[in-house]
Amino acid sequence: MMKLKHYLLSIITLFTLSVSSWAEINNNRPPFSLTLSQVEQWSPSSKWADKNNISRVDLQPRMLASYDEHSASLDGKVRVLIAPDGMNNFANYLNEQKKFNLYNFTHWSQIDVLNWFAGTANETVSLPSRPWVETAHKNGVKVIGTVYLSVAQYGGSVETVEKLLKKDNQGRFIFADKLITLAQYYGFDGWLINPETNLTLVKNAEGEVIKGKFEYENAARLGKKMQDFMLYLTKNAPSEMEIHWYDSMLLDGSVRWQNQLNEKNIPYFQQENQRFSDAMFINYWWNEDMINASNHLVKQVNRSPYDLYFGADLSPNRNAQRMFEQSNWLYMLFPGSGTKGLSSIALFGNDINYSFGGNEHTKAYSQFKKDKTDYRRFYQAERKLFAGLDGNLDKKDPDGQWPGIGQFVPAKTTLNTLPFRTSFNTGHGFMKAEQGELIAQEWHDISQQDILPTWQFAIIGDDALDIFYDFEQAFSGGNSLALRADKLIQLTTIPLYKTAFVLDNDAQLSVTFKNNATTSSLWIWLDTTENVRIKYPLISDNKQWETLSIDLSQYKGKVIDSIGLMIHGQTGSFSSNIGLVEIR
Template structure:
């Protein structure tokens, strides 16, 4: 692998990483430090001193019960099952190639546990095409083993995507030292590998789904290769017992040397047999992928357990990729796709133009293709977007279901259409389950633009905006579903017409289209529209069985341009109010920086929201999280205020909020 392929993540953290003591009920027992995503060396640490903002830690010494940041870093959303609806187009296939995505969401050190005060973030939303997400990163100067932070895991799990932590043993050119490889595979007196047990314990405590093992430090020998294979077998055995996964990167060979094969062959087959799947290095060829697929099947394994690496870090959708070698259009797919660093869609934008709207425009182009409509792919587009070859998936299978189309970042925070914080933010854990097909529009006339919009929202940071001339009715697909229908089923739309008279209809189908890319057999229900936010409840009269698809149909009254906004969608039988959390307390404080912890609310909870109550009674949104702890920073007393007042609420699936639990903290 060439050095230019990887961004070396060294230093540059914004704040020091000083571990804080465990949370206690005493409010001012300790200083409040910002929690960050965890990272370690296997055992021995580098010589010298760490750079600014970096903390050197040994994984061998880690224990969940003494980790002061675990409450901030542990995912709370279980991995959700998903299904595959009829494909959005005739070329997308189910049951063949899958997609693995290797993403660096931030630096190794200084990656905040629970989001930050900027909208400039890789807010991945096209989960429907991804089967495995790798939390990429690590460096010789910071740490080599990375646990993904909780918001990413929560968002991925909500969409049915497993997330792997990363074990990166760097090439010598990047500062890799062979002693770290030996540390990883060390044995105890009984011949076991203690670091295998530690890795599985970390994944279990943090709530993610396993490990991506990338051993690229050269200089090893056959003995080290044998130790690595033994370590991997123990890791896989322990991981499988906990429902976790292990992916191997095509780098180290069985003789202990590093030699990227670009294929499944005798040099790496034992590692593949010991893992759930393998990332095939970028050196693959059309012939090597065919032989690799054949070899996998001879082993009784699926060819789609091989990820053919596609490097998009430097040029995104611009490089020439030999797509027919991976996902040919005229025969069965050869292998799966391993996308290396698709966060290019954010990183290639100029720093002063990375607003969320610009990012999503690029990200939609990357995942959907030049047509920006997965039901109508552009056959002349040289970039074969994932939506062209891979069928989308959905997790919308139970009632109640609700979405406010929150992408996990925004320029402001809205509640009931009102701004309750004017600060930009990101927190992927607050992301809703989002439409998988963005954006499939069926019309005989001109196609309007459909986008996530960040200039207004009903709740969270974004809404869906349909903008353009409607020369004929336009049906916008929203969700593929498997929702059981009863006599009490109600669908609620929260929407607003910004300009142009438009007729709005809810579209509901209880069957799928007869052919891929076809329009489901919808039944249409009129919805009252207007120039202010309104919530309309629709009973699905005349329908029985299972709701398979939900959309909206818009018809312009007089052919004038239309701007119509969708802020929320809910499918329910009855409204539910969650129980309140309890025990809200300050576990550590440093001036205006507070670590807040609480006891979780009983029953099902989507997330928690924290507000500050100002002296005039105004409620200001401070943040939200799916965890039972939150770090609030930079708080200042209002004029004449002697104590800060906080309210914490549990939020249910339908966005109903519990009664508040309150806290007063003296300045």
């Protein structure tokens, strides 16, 4: 049985909203940013702790997601880490902010680890904020904090490293134990140790590096002690916790980026049967020979090549793996057919769709940080990072053009139990809606983000169709999912969610939608594991939100494998919004 409910409500648009907005971002203060002295004094009852930062969402199990033969052939063992540069500058908040244009991320299905990359010479330890941890966990993504030992020229010191490596009278590393306690207390998943302080350099009384003067004996002592620290930390951390090492410091205490796994940096990764870190973040200046040598060596020590995260510095301000401009590095990591990876990937500075303002050779990808109306370009840039320059995950980009991470690494999903509900809410907006009614104006809180489509976006058929998050029309949350075309659309399929939902006797599907032009060509479909497509038309022409309710009891026991949309022979311009999809 199908029922249609009408919402006779006014359309919420951008033009009804207040222009004032503000946010409170805690850049470099507790509970997110801690000095070593604060870490040493930290306890759950100390003034440096905040129970409001404790994540209450457990890490959800994931499964691989494919919608065709190509996506099914991709290497599901490859892991993708993102490290937005300076999370402390735009994500250190606990409560809903009264500002739309703060940094956001939506492609959780395409990554495995979020590194809270932050820190200063003084604030050595950076912890992730609860809203981000909860949303990451909901999507099956781990979050790791950062211990940053700053470059000597920018304030890094031997004294700071010496303090980090301090032991108690029983020979235990005090700060290693504290790091484990912090992650357990707040509910995140581990640490990146980023030791960029060159211990061989000597400073004068003003803290300036003395050119040509070096100290080797103490540097080597601390370099070896750092190795002992890593062994202790990795060994004592719970098995579900990940300890990553950044390719920088060597055993002699110097900092010399190796850009590969080799005999110089492997002491911080693996020696004989001793595991010194769970993963290594490889610096950016690598080539094909370095990848192959690393792959050979990692197997020699009986470790997985996927424990090596080859870094990709996406910033246009540098010339390593500039986003969209350089793609050869992807083909190095995925040689031949591109379906087998030689390592995992660490995407550094993927926030440049937000934080990069442009330079002499590259225009800004968006001005969203300054101009909240520029949200389309902000989201398009992130989509292109994973789907390729054409923004279509289903379409292979021409040779030499940026192909997108999603051409090489499969998506993953946590959607294996009912109920399921999504309004495609990204966790911020010009306004906030509930049941199509305006309840608040400008806002941002990523913890309120729904589980977003597994594939963003795969358009199979006529790629003249545009699909995007629409922040000018929302049924629930800050946005809806928009579909637009200004000409004839041939048969087009859009897979959205990979699922494993078992329908029971009371199962019901609800879809809230709005057709802004007369159409009878938009359908929602549910595919079963038996290759049966259950589909229903979304027909309306009154330009208001309407809810279609469908009884699914006849499909009791069937397993819903995926959910998507279809446009079947539209004969003119096309404009629809999906405000809510629910199965319960």
